[in-house]
Amino acid sequence: MTQQDWPLYEVFVRGKRGLNHVHVGSLHAADDQMALTHARDLYTRRNEGVSIWVVLSEHIAASTRDEKDPFFAPSADKVYRHPTFYDIPDDVPHI
Amino acid sequence: MTTTDSTPAPQGLQEHFDATIARDQRIEPRDWMPDGYRKTLVRQIAQHAHSEIIGMQPEGEWITRAPSLRRKAILFAKVQDEAGHGLYLYSAAETLGVDRADLTEKLIEGRQKYSSIFNYPTLSFADVGVIGWFVDGAAICNQVPLCRSSYGPYARAMVRICKEESFHQRQGYELLLTMMRGTDAQREMVQDAVDRWWWPSLMMFGPPDDASPNSAQSMAWKIKRHSNDELRRRFVDMTVPQAEKLGVTLPDPDLRWNEESGHHDFGTPDWDELMRVIKGDGPLNTERIERRRAAHDEGAWVREAATAHAAKRNKRVQEGTAA
Numbered sequence: 524m525t526q527q528d529w530p531l532y533e534v535f536v537r538g539k540r541g542l543n544h545v546h547v548g549s550l551h552a553a554d555d556q557m558a559l560t561h562a563r564d565l566y567t568r569r570n571e572g573v574s575i576w577v578v579l580s581e582h583i584a585a586s587t588r589d590e591k592d593p594f595f596a597p598s599a600d601k602v603y604r605h606p607t608f609y610d611i612p613d614d615v616p617h618i
Numbered sequence: 619m620t621t622t623d624s625t626p627a628p629q630g631l632q633e634h635f636d637a638t639i640a641r642d643q644r645i646e647p648r649d650w651m652p653d654g655y656r657k658t659l660v661r662q663i664a665q666h667a668h669s670e671i672i673g674m675q676p677e678g679e680w681i682t683r684a685p686s687l688r689r690k691a692i693l694f695a696k697v698q699d700e701a702g703h704g705l706y707l708y709s710a711a712e713t714l715g716v717d718r719a720d721l722t723e724k725l726i727e728g729r730q731k732y733s734s735i736f737n738y739p740t741l742s743f744a745d746v747g748v749i750g751w752f753v754d755g756a757a758i759c760n761q762v763p764l765c766r767s768s769y770g771p772y773a774r775a776m777v778r779i780c781k782e783e784s785f786h787q788r789q790g791y792e793l794l795l796t797m798m799r800g801t802d803a804q805r806e807m808v809q810d811a812v813d814r815w816w817w818p819s820l821m822m823f824g825p826p827d828d829a830s831p832n833s834a835q836s837m838a839w840k841i842k843r844h845s846n847d848e849l850r851r852r853f854v855d856m857t858v859p860q861a862e863k864l865g866v867t868l869p870d871p872d873l874r875w876n877e878e879s880g881h882h883d884f885g886t887p888d889w890d891e892l893m894r895v896i897k898g899d900g901p902l903n904t905e906r907i908e909r910r911r912a913a914h915d916e917g918a919w920v921r922e923a924a925t926a927h928a929a930k931r932n933k934r935v936q937e938g939t940a941a
Contacts, residue, residue, distance in 0.1 A: 529921070529924075529925065548771075548774075549709045549713075550705065550709065553921075553927065554924075554927070554928035554932070557928070565702055565706075568698070568699070568702065585648065
């Protein structure tokens with residue numbers, strides 16, 4: 524039996540209160556608890572985090588492999604979703 | 619997330635890759651990339667990871683012999699960082715579709731390389747200081763530009779590593795400053811360590827540009843941002859004033875400031891020696907790999923026990939749910 528039997532986990536760290544968890548890398552561990560302790564030792568040796576998530580890499584569903592993919596096309600052609608689409612006279616305050 | 623797809627380039631993908639590189643944007647794991655790009659990255663990142671892991675040995679040998687609790691704690695933290703750096707890099711390599719257990723196998727079978735510098739012995743405690751100052755200093759020169767490397771996971775690993783290398787370099791220099799304020803014997807130890815480590819440190823930047831066949835392609839792909847000679851010169855320029863402050867002599871009679879070029883001129887490292895050490899004939903090549911193999915083999919029972927424990931717990935959870 525080798526380390527190949529240990530599954531791959533992705534690690535997410537919350538840097539401080541008020542921030543989202545951010546993906547920081549991956550590691551191998553035998554189970555969730557070991558993944559958490561390894562993640563602490565590996566990714567937060569200098570107070571980089573106040574909270575850690577680990578998730579089996581195989582449980583992540585991801586969008587298709589290339590940014591060119593039309594998957595994201597619906598967000599590109601709706602300029603009216605952005606505040607800058609609307610002309611407001613300069614002398615209208617607070618808008 | 620990893621992908622092992624190596625589909626031939628359908629129309630447009632090569633162009634898309636080239637345009638991404640040209641725009642100075644990052645390539646990410648799930649993007650299409652040329653096989654050569656992937657192979658170059660795997661080789662470079664694996665070699666880099668192995669260097670960090672083997673790099674634990676020369677200094678690790680001094681943990682039990684460090685002269686104070688303070689130095690012992692610092693050295694412990696530093697060697698632990700080297701392990702961490704190796705793991706960040708193995709993690710980056712895995713996004714290219716390789717397995718880190720495989721990489722470890724390749725290292726202990728001698729099929730993948732690590733930095734030649736770690737094949738030299740650490741003979742006195744001053745070596746610990748000089749390694750921090752020279753070897754980690756050279757690593758910083760090499761690695762800061764890699765933070766902008768075109769492969770996203772590699773660049774991000776380098777950002778984390780560079781933040782930590784600064785501690786490594788400063789603890790080494792401070793250690794040497796302390797020894798230089800000590801006795802004549804301590805000052806001699808420092809000078810002796812400097813004499814032994816200077817040339818191997820310059821060799822860390824690799825062969826000269828005209829003998830570095832892969833450099834041009836790596837720079838075109840923006841994996842690498844500066845040539846070996848350029849980085850070597852930067853390291854010399856950075857280190858000379860530090861040596862003056864410390865009060866040691868760098869063992870190179872040709873080393874002098876060149877007003878015209880705005881850089882230091884310096885002698886040529888013994889490239890035959892570098893080739894010998896790379897090919898396996900350095901002072902400690904065999905010992906370093908043997909040690910790594912022994913650590914791996916002796917740790918096997920821990921890996922097996924953890925796997926068995928996880929399996930037992932999973933089974934209990936499943937039975938509990940079923941009941």
